[in-house]
Structure formats: structure tokens, C-alpha cells
Amino acid sequence: MRWSQSFIPTRKENPREAEFASHRYLVRGGFIEQHASGVYTFLPLGRKVMLKIEKIIREEMNRIGAQEVLLPALTSADVWKETGRWESFGPDMFKLKDRWERDLALAPTHEEIMTLLAKEHLKSYRDLPQIWYQIQTKFRDEPRPRGGILRVREFSMKDSYSFDATWEGLDESYEKHRQAYLNIFKRTGLEVIVVKASSGLMGGSDSEEFMVLSPSGEDRVVHCPKCGYSANVEVAVARVGKEFIQSKFQRKEKVHTPSVRTVEEVADFLGIEPALIVKSLLYRTDEGRDVLVLIRGDYEVSESKLSKVYGADLHLATREYIISKFNAEPGFIGPLDADVDEIIADESVKNLTNFVVGGNRDDYHIVGVNLDDIKIKRFADIREVHEGDICLECGGELTLQNAIEVGHIFKLGTKYSSSLGAQFTDKDGQKKPIIMGSYGIGVGRIMAANVEVNHDDRGIIWPFAIAPxxxxxxxxxxxxxxxxxxxxxxxxxxxxxxxxxxxxxxxxxxxxxxxxxxxxxxxxxxxxxxxxxxxxxxxxxxxxxxxxxxxxxxxxxxxxxxxxx
RNA sequence: CGGGGCGUAGCGCAGUUUGGUUAGCGCGCCUGGUUCGGGACCAGGAGGUCGGUGGUUCGAAUCCACUCGCCCCGACCA
The missing domain is CATH 3.40.50.800 (Anticodon-binding domain)
Incomplete structure (x- = not known):
């Protein structure tokens, strides 16, 4: 191609709205152009890069015996209603009506549609295993698109689905994908780490994410440099830095703590370390159950871990609700005589002695409190891991870094095959739900992550394999x-x-x-x-x-x- | 959704606080000429419903109200 005849609209100046390196340079270099929030046009250079990434993906998928298909993006609402995701996706799903007022959705992912295809055709154990994939546009009405093409509402994704007769088969299909993904990221010039992840809306048991370490990433990953333990902070586990501590307060008593609300303020005021203050946070379920959550003052609650432990989504109660319920400001509520449905405490609280809690009255805390004083229903690991916490596997010191998620693999099990009735007949003549896995790669994210990691003050530095x-x-x-x-x-x-x-x-x-x-x-x-x-x-x-x-x-x-x- | 910021020529910005002829600057674009190893120079030129609507006023880019859009920070995901 001659440059003089090419459509490569480069710019000298940074676009006003672009704050991320990938956003700046992809726009300035004439790769992409914004159409609306989280919606982008791919110009010739951007399209070329995407096609090169797709080619690598296809080669690696084909290598593990996966077969390419193309499912519709415009889908009927029925299947989503059957699996319950019409509701659980909520506003994240683009929903529309046709001229007959029938519900349709632009698919945010394709487990349902793919499972229906399998249900139709995979009737016998002899038909299994199968791996089907597609590279297709997904639509998700993200609450907040971000960083140019890093997080968008319309995006190209390679998604694949495995169908197996046995759990061992699923393990194999999963392992194949894991390897294929490592190859893909390596060939596209990305250094990734694989981390344990939360399966979130997809459901299922195990899941791992492929992460590119970068300050621009919106995920945080915990990593142990000593043994290699890696996990998304949403699911990461660790031992707290200092376990057994006790405070100077020998006697339980109410103390006047005028307008000191935050843990730091209380710690300063009382002259103790923040770890000796037990924070009380009021959470509510969608059904309106009140759950008081206790955690050591130097830690934060991980809502994803908490919700999983509790078995339902929990959200922090509003300030107004807390005041009406406790007759005290959020900073002063505590577990003693608290009128809530349940009290859950993080394990970090277990080994504290003579600690401090809120007094359930403005400007008061109670010191010298011990576990016997509180009716805690259960202890669980619901805290977010800190930098410097201790690795459970090897005792090493954990690090916490930002990362961009470029791929995610799930062992779905029978979640979708059961709810949609995708069954096969096994050797023994029994009907059983197909055992599934699902696997996704964000094609545009590979592109964006690459620029985030490979650029200097002059522009992009593409690896040879995906350079325009x-x-x-x-x-x-x-x-x-x-x-x-x-x-x-x-x-x-x-x-x-x-x-x-x-x-x-x-x-x-x-x-x-x-x-x-x-x-x-x-x-x-x-x-x-x-x-x-x-x-x-x-x-x-x-x-x-x-x-x-x-x-x-x-x-x-x-x-x-x-x-x- | 909450908090913060921004909409003026294709792009980047000034002008708005304190209303007042014809709305400026740089880049880019067009024409002619001179240049030719790190975003060249000279001369001439085109290009704007000042995001939108409504109001205040003799007069609005500027003041008021509503509204639309975009970006950034917090709850979700490839």
C-alpha cells in the first residue's frame, strides 16, 4: 500500500477526552474513532490490527480442534428468560422490541444460544466432545465505558464453548483452552498472568482470568512472587499480617469520642492501632434483610466475597437507612445489642482481644469488647487482601497490582444444559445434562492492552505479529x-x-x-x-x-x- | 446511579468572571511559489446554527432555566 493513497488520518494533538495511552495513540494514529460513549469505528489501520489478532486466535483455536460458527447477535428474549439472565443481566443487556412488540436482546454473551444449538444436535455421548467458537460482536450496556477501547459497549469477542460427557472431559477441554490462550497471548505480544477468578454472572465452578499487568487496568490481582499464587482480588485469600493483638483496654466501657468517625480518627483519639477497632458495616439484601458485617479496622470488606459467603447479593445500606435503624451515624454503629437479622464477622476479628466497637450512639465508642459480648452468627473470609498480607500457600508476602483482563475461562458444568434441557444419552442409556465450559477473549482488549504496555512518548510500539x-x-x-x-x-x-x-x-x-x-x-x-x-x-x-x-x-x-x- | 470536569471551524485551544460592532489564535485544508534526513518557509484563501431549547435584555458565546452529549473517579465485566 502507498501511504499517499491510504486512509490514515493521524493527528498531531491529543484528543481532548483521551487520558489513557491506548486511547490517545489509537485515535491519534488513525486506528479508531469514537462514535458514541463506548462505541467506536475501526479505521483501516485498526481493522488490520484486529484482523491479525483474529487470525492468530483462529489458528490457535483450530489447533485444539475447535470449530468456528457464527451465532446471531440479535436474539429472542425467550432463552434469556429460561435461564433467568433476562433479569440477572438487568440493564447491562441491550433489550429491544420488534414491530410486534416482542422482546429481543442484543447478545452480551452466548451461553444460552450455544447451548440451544448443542441441545438440538448433541444427543449421544458419541457426539461428544465438541468445541465450538465464534468471533463476534457482543453488546453490553456498561454503566461506565472507559479508556477508549479498553471497556466498550459494543466489542468483538472470541467466545467458545465446550461440550463434554464427563467431568474429566471438561477438565481436558478447559486445559486445552488454557494452553491455547497462553499461546494466543504470547503470539500477540502480551505477557499475561493467569489468576483465580470469580465466575460472577456466568456461574459454574472454577474460573481463571488472563491478566496483563498495567496501571491502567481496572482489575486488581494478588500475586505471590515466591510461589506464584495469583488471584483476582475479588476471590484472593491470605493470612492477615499481624494476627493476635490485644488492646490496653481491660474493662468494657463506653467512651465519649466526640465527632471521631473514621477508623483512623478513632485510633488516633484512643491511642491504639487501627487493627484494634472493629468496623461495623450494615449491608442489606434485595429482600431487605439487614446483615451487620464486622471487620478489623485496617481491612476492607470485599463485597464479592461477602455476597458469595452469604449466598445472596448484599449492598451497603444507605446513610439514611442506618440513621433510621440505629439512631446513630454510620461511623458510630456497633454490634452490641444491634437490631439486625444476622451478624457476620471476618476471620480477622477472631484473634482480637479487648477491641473497640461503635457505641450505637453518636459520639460514643465502646472499648474493651471481646467476642463473647457479641452474638456473631458466623465467621468467614470476607476481607479484601492487602498488599503485604501473607500467602496461604507458602508464607510469602503478597503483592497487589492493577491489571487488564484479556481473557476468562469458566468451567460451567451443567448450569446451562440443565436449565435449557440440553441432555445426551450416555453409554448406560441414561439421559444426562451436557457438561460445559465457556471461554472468552476480548479481541479489542488485546489491541488496547498491547498499546498500554507497548508505547513511548512518540507513539505505539507494536509487536511484529499484530502491527498494522x-x-x-x-x-x-x-x-x-x-x-x-x-x-x-x-x-x-x-x-x-x-x-x-x-x-x-x-x-x-x-x-x-x-x-x-x-x-x-x-x-x-x-x-x-x-x-x-x-x-x-x-x-x-x-x-x-x-x-x-x-x-x-x-x-x-x-x-x-x-x-x- | 452518586461525585468532579468539559462542549466555541476538521483537530487543539483563547474569549464567558464584568453582556456591546464583523467571534479570535495555532495546527490541518485549498491556490501559487521556494524548500527537501526529524512534524519546512513565504504570500493569498476557504471554513463557525459558539452542543440544543426556552427565557432575561435595546443587545447573549457571555446571565438564568431546562436539556443533550463527552471525559474522569467510585458499585459490574472480555
Missing amino acids: YEVNIIEIDHRKTADYTEGLYKELKSKGFDVIWDDRDTSAGAKFKDSELVGIPISVVISPRKLESGEVEVQVRKTGERIDVKREELIAKLRSLKKEL
């Missing part, structure tokens, strides 16, 4: 070298390089800047001066190297660079 072009031939003076360059351009193309030829009638500086912004891994610079000695210059985007190469050695040089990058 592999080689950019930059002509310093098109009028003097056009014929020569055309020969070179044709040769590179015929040798299999994805090459663009910057033949524009503009200054050399502008061409260099554009090339660096767009992030083409290798530039071949053609200047009349160097041509006299039969040389061209090779520039490597990643390292900034400039190497003079004899014309006849160019192909060999490019091939060796291709392997490195």
Missing part, C-alpha cells in the same frame, strides 16, 4: 527515488512482508513522526545520499536503532529482525 504494517519504506525525497523505491516495495511484498510505502510529498520529519506514532516496527529509509553507496537505512521502532544496510543484504536483515520482534 510490518515495514514502512520512508522516502526522503520521493521525486528522486520513486522508481528505485517501487522496485524495493514490490520485492518486499513478494517476499511476504506486509509493507507500506510512504511516498507522500511531505517532509522527512513528518514521515518519521507518523511512522513512530502509528508504531510500525521497522522502517526502511531511502535517501538519495545513501543510495550512492548502495545502502539503505533500517530503523527499529522498539530500540530506536538505525542500521545502514547494503541493499542486497536488506531482506536477510528484515527477516532476522522479524524473528526478534
Whole structure:
């Protein structure tokens, strides 16, 4: 392709709204353009990158015997109602009506549709196992799109589904995907860590996420550098830093603590460490049950863990509700004589002695409290792991880092096959629900995560495998070298390089800047001066190297660079 | 949904506090010329319902009300 004939609308200035590197550079480089909040157009360069990522995904999926299909994006409401997800997705699902007022939905994922397909055709254990996948547009009405293409409402996802007759079979299908995913991320130039994850709305038992560590990520992952334990903070477990502590307060008594509300303020006021204060948080179920949650003052409650332990979604009560219920401000409520349906305490509370709780009256706390004083229904691990907590596996010190989720794999089990009646007949003649797994990769996220991780202040640094072009031939003076360059351009193309030829009638500086912004891994610079000695210059985007190469050695040089990058 | 910020030419911004001719600047774009290894220079030119609606006023980009859109921070997910 000639640059002069390409549609590559690069910009010199950052778009006003773009704060993330990937957003800035993908827009500035002419890869994407915003249409609406969380909805983007892919311009030629962006489309090329996406197609290259998809190609790698297809190769790796096909390698594990998966077969590509394409399901509809526009789906009938019935199936969603059958599995209950018409409600549980709630406003995250784009719902619409047809002209007959029938409910439809734009699919946010495809477990239901895929399971129906399996139900229709996979009747016998002889038909199993199967792995089906598609690369398709998903629609999710995200409450908050973010970071350009990092989190959007319409996005391309590779999703696959495995159907097995046995649990061992599911393990195998899952393992195949795990390996395929590792290959895909490696080939697309991403370093990922695999973390234990919450299965959330998908349901099922085990699930793992593939994470790219990056400050721009909105997930947080706990990692043990010593033994490799890794988990999303939503499900991570650990031992608390200091376990057994007791305070100086020997006697239980009410203490006047005027307008000290937060844990820090109370700790300062009383002259004890925050860990000795037991925070009381009021949670409510959707049905209106009140659950008082106790946790050590230096920790936070993990709502996802809490909800799982409790068995239903819990949400923090509003300030107004707390005041009406306790007749005290949120900062002063406590477990003693609390009129709630249930009290759950985090395990971190177990080993405290003579601790401090809210007094259920404004401006008062109670010190010297012990577990016997409180009617705790159960203890559970409901706290969010902190940086520096102790690894349960090996005793190492845990780290906490931000990460971008680029893939997620689930062992679904029989959740969907049971509710939709997808059964097969086993060897013994018994009808059994098909055992399923589901597996997703965000194609656009691979692209965005790549830019987040691989960029500098000049622009993007693509890995060779998914770069929009592999080689950019930059002509310093098109009028003097056009014929020569055309020969070179044709040769590179015929040798299999994805090459663009910057033949524009503009200054050399502008061409260099554009090339660096767009992030083409290798530039071949053609200047009349160097041509006299039969040389061209090779520039490597990643390292900034400039190497003079004899014309006849160019192909060999490019091939060796291709392997490195 | 809560909190914060922003909408003025294709892009980035000034002007709004304190209302007052014809709404500015840079980049980009068009024409002509000169340049040609790090976003070139000179001359000329085109391009704007100031997000929208309604109000206040002799007069509104500027004040008021409503409204739409976008971004960022907190509860969800590839």
C-alpha cells in the first residue's frame, strides 16, 4: 500500500477526552474513532490490527480442534428468560422490541444460544466432545465505558464453548483452552498472568482470568512472587499480617469520642492501632434483610466475597437507612445489642482481644469488647487482601497490582444444559445434562492492552505479529527515488512482508513522526545520499536503532529482525 | 446511579468572571511559489446554527432555566 493513497488520518494533538495511552495513540494514529460513549469505528489501520489478532486466535483455536460458527447477535428474549439472565443481566443487556412488540436482546454473551444449538444436535455421548467458537460482536450496556477501547459497549469477542460427557472431559477441554490462550497471548505480544477468578454472572465452578499487568487496568490481582499464587482480588485469600493483638483496654466501657468517625480518627483519639477497632458495616439484601458485617479496622470488606459467603447479593445500606435503624451515624454503629437479622464477622476479628466497637450512639465508642459480648452468627473470609498480607500457600508476602483482563475461562458444568434441557444419552442409556465450559477473549482488549504496555512518548510500539504494517519504506525525497523505491516495495511484498510505502510529498520529519506514532516496527529509509553507496537505512521502532544496510543484504536483515520482534 | 470536569471551524485551544460592532489564535485544508534526513518557509484563501431549547435584555458565546452529549473517579465485566 502507498501511504499517499491510504486512509490514515493521524493527528498531531491529543484528543481532548483521551487520558489513557491506548486511547490517545489509537485515535491519534488513525486506528479508531469514537462514535458514541463506548462505541467506536475501526479505521483501516485498526481493522488490520484486529484482523491479525483474529487470525492468530483462529489458528490457535483450530489447533485444539475447535470449530468456528457464527451465532446471531440479535436474539429472542425467550432463552434469556429460561435461564433467568433476562433479569440477572438487568440493564447491562441491550433489550429491544420488534414491530410486534416482542422482546429481543442484543447478545452480551452466548451461553444460552450455544447451548440451544448443542441441545438440538448433541444427543449421544458419541457426539461428544465438541468445541465450538465464534468471533463476534457482543453488546453490553456498561454503566461506565472507559479508556477508549479498553471497556466498550459494543466489542468483538472470541467466545467458545465446550461440550463434554464427563467431568474429566471438561477438565481436558478447559486445559486445552488454557494452553491455547497462553499461546494466543504470547503470539500477540502480551505477557499475561493467569489468576483465580470469580465466575460472577456466568456461574459454574472454577474460573481463571488472563491478566496483563498495567496501571491502567481496572482489575486488581494478588500475586505471590515466591510461589506464584495469583488471584483476582475479588476471590484472593491470605493470612492477615499481624494476627493476635490485644488492646490496653481491660474493662468494657463506653467512651465519649466526640465527632471521631473514621477508623483512623478513632485510633488516633484512643491511642491504639487501627487493627484494634472493629468496623461495623450494615449491608442489606434485595429482600431487605439487614446483615451487620464486622471487620478489623485496617481491612476492607470485599463485597464479592461477602455476597458469595452469604449466598445472596448484599449492598451497603444507605446513610439514611442506618440513621433510621440505629439512631446513630454510620461511623458510630456497633454490634452490641444491634437490631439486625444476622451478624457476620471476618476471620480477622477472631484473634482480637479487648477491641473497640461503635457505641450505637453518636459520639460514643465502646472499648474493651471481646467476642463473647457479641452474638456473631458466623465467621468467614470476607476481607479484601492487602498488599503485604501473607500467602496461604507458602508464607510469602503478597503483592497487589492493577491489571487488564484479556481473557476468562469458566468451567460451567451443567448450569446451562440443565436449565435449557440440553441432555445426551450416555453409554448406560441414561439421559444426562451436557457438561460445559465457556471461554472468552476480548479481541479489542488485546489491541488496547498491547498499546498500554507497548508505547513511548512518540507513539505505539507494536509487536511484529499484530502491527498494522510490518515495514514502512520512508522516502526522503520521493521525486528522486520513486522508481528505485517501487522496485524495493514490490520485492518486499513478494517476499511476504506486509509493507507500506510512504511516498507522500511531505517532509522527512513528518514521515518519521507518523511512522513512530502509528508504531510500525521497522522502517526502511531511502535517501538519495545513501543510495550512492548502495545502502539503505533500517530503523527499529522498539530500540530506536538505525542500521545502514547494503541493499542486497536488506531482506536477510528484515527477516532476522522479524524473528526478534 | 452518586461525585468532579468539559462542549466555541476538521483537530487543539483563547474569549464567558464584568453582556456591546464583523467571534479570535495555532495546527490541518485549498491556490501559487521556494524548500527537501526529524512534524519546512513565504504570500493569498476557504471554513463557525459558539452542543440544543426556552427565557432575561435595546443587545447573549457571555446571565438564568431546562436539556443533550463527552471525559474522569467510585458499585459490574472480555
